[in-house]
Amino acid sequence: xxxxxxxxxxxxxxxxxxxxxxxxxxxxxxxxxxxxxxxxxxxxxxxxxxxxxxxxxxxxxxxxxxxxxxxxxxxxxxxxxxxxxxxxxxxxxxxxxxxxxxxxxxxxxxxxxxxxxxxxxxxxxxxxxxxxxxxxxxxxxxxxxxxxxxxxxxxxxxxxxxxxxxxxxxxxxxxxxxxxxxxxxxxxxxxxxxxxxxxxxxxxxxxxxxxxxxxxxxxxxxxxxxxxxxxxxxxxxxxxxxxxxxxxxxxxxxxxxxxxxxxxxxxxxxxxxxxxxxxxxxxxxxxxxxxxxxxxxxxxxxxxxxxxxxxxxxxxxxxxxxxxxxxxxxxxxxxxxxxxxxxxxxxxxxxxxxxxxxxxxxxxxxxxxxxxxxxxxxxxxxxxxxxxxxxxxxxxxxxxxxxxxxxxxxxxxxxxxxxxxxxxxxxxxxxxxxxxxxxxxxxxxxxxxxxxxxxxxxx
Ligand code: ARG
Numbered sequence: 240x241x242x243x244x245x246x247x248x249x250x251x252x253x254x255x256x257x258x259x260x261x262x263x264x265x266x267x268x269x270x271x272x273x274x275x276x277x278x279x280x281x282x283x284x285x286x287x288x289x290x291x292x293x294x295x296x297x298x299x300x301x302x303x304x305x306x307x308x309x310x311x312x313x314x315x316x317x318x319x320x321x322x323x324x325x326x327x328x329x330x331x332x333x334x335x336x337x338x339x340x341x342x343x344x345x346x347x348x349x350x351x352x353x354x355x356x357x358x359x360x361x362x363x364x365x366x367x368x369x370x371x372x373x374x375x376x377x378x379x380x381x382x383x384x385x386x387x388x389x390x391x392x393x394x395x396x397x398x399x400x401x402x403x404x405x406x407x408x409x410x411x412x413x414x415x416x417x418x419x420x421x422x423x424x425x426x427x428x429x430x431x432x433x434x435x436x437x438x439x440x441x442x443x444x445x446x447x448x449x450x451x452x453x454x455x456x457x458x459x460x461x462x463x464x465x466x467x468x469x470x471x472x473x474x475x476x477x478x479x480x481x482x483x484x485x486x487x488x489x490x491x492x493x494x495x496x497x498x499x500x501x502x503x504x505x506x507x508x509x510x511x512x513x514x515x516x517x518x519x520x521x522x523x524x525x526x527x528x529x530x531x532x533x534x535x536x537x538x539x540x541x542x543x544x545x546x547x548x549x550x551x552x553x554x555x556x557x558x559x560x561x562x563x564x565x566x567x568x569x570x571x572x573x574x575x576x577x578x579x580x581x582x583x584x585x586x587x588x589x590x591x592x593x594x595x596x597x598x599x600x601x602x603x604x605x606x607x608x609x610x611x612x613x614x615x616x617x618x619x620x621x622x623x624x625x626x627x628x629x630x631x632x633x634x635x636x637x638x639x640x641x642x643x644x645x646x647x648x649x650x651x652x653x654x655x656x657x658x659x660x661x662x663x664x665x666x667x668x669x670x671x672x673x674x675x676x677x678x679x680x681x682x683x684x685x686x687x688x689x690x691x692x693x694x695x696x697x698x
Contacts, residue, residue, distance in 0.1 A: 243325050243348075257321070260558075265565050266323040267316040272358035273323050273351070274306045279454040280346055280434060287445050289345065294338040301335035302327070323355070324348050345446050347438035349468040349556040354434045356563070358455065360477060363571050364426045370575050371419050371484065372695065374582045378412045379691050381405070381585065386681045386688070389666040390505070390595035391604045398602030401669045404590060405688070406679035412691055414487040419698070421480040429473035432457035436467035439555035465555040471545065474563050478542040481574045485535040488581055492528035495588070499525045505595050509587035512580075527584050531577045541570040596666060600640050603631050605664040608672070609641055612663045616655035626652045 252260075266273075278299055285295035305327060308314035320326040332339035385404035392402035432452035435441065441464045448460035461467040498505035508525055516522035548562050599605075606627050613623035629652055634644055641664055649656035662668055674680035677687070 243321070243328065260321065261318065262322045262561050262564065263316065263318055263320050263326060265568065266352070266355070267326075268564075268568060269355045269359040270309055270316060270323050270327065271306065272355045272362070273327055274302050276351065276354045276358060276434060276455065277327065277342060278302055279451050281342060282454060283447055283451045284341075284344060284444075286450060287447055289444050289446075290341055294341060297335045297338040298331065298342055301331045301339060304334060305330050322348070322352075324351055345437070345442040345444035346434065347436075347468075349438050350433050350436040350464075353436070353468050353470070354432065354455075357429060357433065357473070360473065360567070361426060361430065361456075364422050364477070367481075367484075367571065367575055367578075368419055368422050370578045370582075371415050371422075372698075374578055375412060375415050375419075375691075375695060377582045377586045378408050378415070379688065379695065381408045381590075382412065382684070382688050382691070385590070385592075386684050387667075387670075388590065388592045388595060389599050389670055391599040391602050392679075398599070398604050400607055400673075401599045401604045401666050402679040403670055403681070403684065404592070404595065405684050409684070409687060409691075411487065411491055415484070416691075416694065418480065418484045418487065421483065422477075425473060425476045425480060427458075428476070430456075430458045431461045432459070433461045433467035433470075436461060436464035439465050439468050469552070469555040469557075469560070471549055471560060471563050474567055475542070475545050475549070478538070478545055478567065478570055481570050482535075482539050482542050484574055485531075485538045485577065488577055489532045489535040491581070492525075492532040495528045495584075496525050496532070499528075503594075503598075505591055505598070507589040507591065508584060509589070512584040512587060527580055531581055534573050534577055538570045538573055541566040599666055600642060603634070603641060605641055605666070605669045606631055608664050608669045609660065612660055613653060613655050618653065618655055 281290060281295050281298045281302075284290040285292055290298075305314065309316060314330065316323070316326055320329060328339070328342060331342060382405040385408070388404040389401050390404055390407065391398040392400050392407070432448065432455055434451050434455075435446045435448035452458075452460045461470075495506065495508070497503055499508050508523070508528075510523075512527050513523045514526045516524065544566050545563060548559055552559055609630065610620065610623040610627045613626060614620050618626070630641065630644065630649065633648060634641055637644075642661060646656065646658060646660070649660055670679055671681060674683050676683065
């Protein structure tokens with residue numbers, strides 16, 4: 240037990256209490272950020288004349304060597320320290336002696352941990368953003384290759400109207416693009432430096448908080464010291480954004496699971512991304528997609544935990560807030576892992592384009608177009624709807640598609656039908672005619688794809 244306090248105590252901390260209270264097992268994750276923060280603090284203290292230049296140099300050298308030794312594995316972060324802050328400080332004092340004892344001047348662990356977590360999260364936001372960007376690049380590639388791959392679009396999981404694979408993937412492109420936007424918003428809003436807030440009420444030393452903020456790449460210093468040490472809003476925002484990413488991945492997974500089923504067979508997941516059964520030799524299971532869908536609950540759980548932890552905490556810092564770490568780290572690791580694996584899975588997945596097109600044909604997805612044909616020949620839409628409805632019924636009865644129904648049957652219900660009906664309801668025509676902004680028509684799709692590519696190049 241190596242702790243930073245004790246003067247006021249006459250008894251040792253109970254071992255179980257110590258263990259319960261300690262955070263080293265998880266806050267060790269941000270040792271780099273803790274050291275970076277200390278370096279900036281020390282530079283600021285020296286600039287303000289609170290530390291001598293020489294002391295600053297000694298401390299910086301000491302911190303640098305700790306950083307190197309932890310990175311190389313020479314110095315192990317062990318559980319004999321309560322948290323990462325005590326670990327670094329104790330090691331510093333061991334290495335540079337008395338100067339090291341001045342590191343914590345004008346600082347509390349409350350503003351220190353608030354800083355460390357922000358630095359860590361800021362780095363992680365950039366990483367998550369990169370992983371989501373890779374997913375967008377994979378989606379864009381599929382879009383580019385499938386502008387004319389026809390498939391049924393669904394509503395109520397019933398075949399509705401024909402779309403293309405590019406268009407369907409394009410919907411996910413939009414979702415994940417918004418997800419990146421959310422991450423950027425959060426990063427911008429959280430980028431204020433809490434160091435110098437002290438335990439809750441600032442300090443009596445003449446700190447230059449703007450200077451520290453600048454050294455650490457923050458836009459500005461936080462404006463209220465009590466809020467600085469007790470604000471966890473940005474974590475709630477982040478967990479909400481991460482939950483949304485998982486929700487999108489989960490919907491996508493659900494579709495891939497359906498598409499990979501025997502009934503659909505729209506896709507074939509690569510052997511490298513599926514698993515078999517120990518008893519049923521025929522099985523090839525979409526486990527990755529299922530796990531991604533499953534792990535979504537875990538990230539939602541983190542969001543709920545954080546919201547609940549924060550709801551009854553009086554100002555300012557309270558130990559409850561230590562609970563923010565494990566669940567946020569877990570959510571971040573889950574999202575990064577799931578997104579990367581998902582990207583690999585869809586990049587290697589094979590699309591059965593013919594089956595997709597046949598499925599669109601056999602599901603009467605061109606029925607709206609048949610009705611539109613009549614409207615174009617002067618039949619009021621409501622009547623056209625009813626005529627085509629009866630034609631569909633006839634086809635269902637005969638087990639054929641609208642494309643296969645003889646012209647005489649069409650003409651029995653309306654003389655407006657001519658030979659050109661078949662062209663009007665072909666998948667190609669049905670899709671090509673859908674050329675409004677955002678629709679699946681190939682020309683429109685190519686324009687959207689161009690825009691998406693530019694977006695990826697710029698962001
Ligand atoms: N481990 C603590 C946390 O994660 C650091 C801050 C501790 N502050 C304190 N006064 N005990 O929140």
